[in-house]
Amino acid sequence: MGHILIENLNKEFIERRQHKRDKEGRPESDRTVTVLEDLDLEFEAGEMVCILGPSGCGKSTLLRIIAGFEQPSSGRVLQDGRQLSKPSPDNIFVYQHNGLLPWMTVWQNIELGIRRLEDPVEQEETIQEYIDMVELEGFEHHYPHQLSGGMQRRAELARALVVNPEMLIMDEPFSGLDFLTHMKMREEVVNMHLYLGKTILLVTHNIDDALIMGDRVVILSGRPAQVKLNRKLDFPHPRDPKTAPKLQELREEIFFMLGVSYAV
Template sequence: MAITAPITVRSHPAHPVAVRGVGRTFPPRDRGGRAKAVLADVDLDIAAGEIVALIGASGCGKSTLLRQVSGLDAPTAGQILIDGTPVAGIDDRCAVAFQEPRLLPWRTLAQNVAIGLPRGTDRTAGAQRVTELLELVGLGECTGYRPRQVSGGMAQRASLARALARNPGVLVLDEPFGALDALTRLKMQDLLLEVHAAEPTTVLLVTHDVDEALYLADRVVLLGRPDGAPTSAPAGVRSVVTVPGARPRDRADAQLALLRAQLLEGLGVPSHHVAHDADAHHSI
């Protein structure tokens, strides 16, 4: 889906993110149980305005790391800095969009987006901003609709608009397109790139889809446990891949096919399961 409405580029700042030696250990659930170390010694620098995708096996701590960045959870070791200032609690510099839209069913799309506006926003200015954002995500004619009246893709677009309403310096996306059908997912990927061009911000994205990561991100970070480590071992950064080429990219680009094979091998998918020719396209 391409944006047809005029786009006003806003000049709010994108913030750099620094992850320094971050670890997260969860206490035992039951008396006598064992604590569970999910992350250990995670170091990562994200430049202002960069799109970085996190991939890794289920349970390796991708969403946990997102929660540390946004302040929804606190690391048990290390620290996270946004624009040089440590994150301490829920951080107004961040906005989060999840796999499910989580819209309030009794409110219109416009009213749901307005929830994301910073506190103290002038009513007239806020209404104008909500209208602008709904136009930006292609929902300008649906402002009065309620969530039950729109498709899953439209609801997810409204969720993205709500996150942008905060004017975040860092946008955190936790598998935002994972619940959508394949065609809608591709359209939402294109929409995210168009929105990023119009609303430049730093984006940290979790996805299980290697093709999605390579299409959207400047860099792809593979999280996982060290080779030979037990399944109870905490995860860390296994590798960081820089994706060549300017966005939007050709999904069938030969360079992306090679990086796809490399990342899939890092995820434990044997190379003989991956087609290496330039015309191959894989989505997992």
């Protein structure tokens, strides 16, 4: 479950520039901006796909189209052969930050995912199970703003997983976390992936995130986004680019591809 096929995907939008003036003081005309151009990609079911690319290249747009929040200009996304066009609990989006509803406690937020469950005992046990899984015992009745950044992300992860979705779509899930929390969250997501085997699409700016986590690394070019690299990574976990020469090689290749001449 969770095989994804992206066919000939294009996304354009019209940038309004009427309020801007050119050198002669005339209003500029609107222009079409192409964000994604003829994108073809295929991800296997259960893969953790890490998508890298320069800022503003359309990575997030791609994720939002896959999630069904935005419609492509042309082309399509197929999940197990069915066309994806609207948001559904099968594919849960995990936000950069503030994805939790701030007026609900951790418990209430997680409950959203299984609110239609008819057996209240089962519902309660499931929520508690996921809260325990992301180690938020004792914080069930805290509001998001009372939690640290890392705890907020973990709560959101629990809310996403409790639905038992086919796929998780994560848009820079570690940005804004301090270094140690970042490392810890990364490890948790890898373990969660190894354990549950769900398809995960994850956009990141961090090359090491991609190399350590990904079953596949996709690099997109600057706008309009096209696939520059699509490579399967067959390395066992836990990984460390510093001790695996092949990973280190790939790391340098990726740095070069993204316009940095030597790996930092």
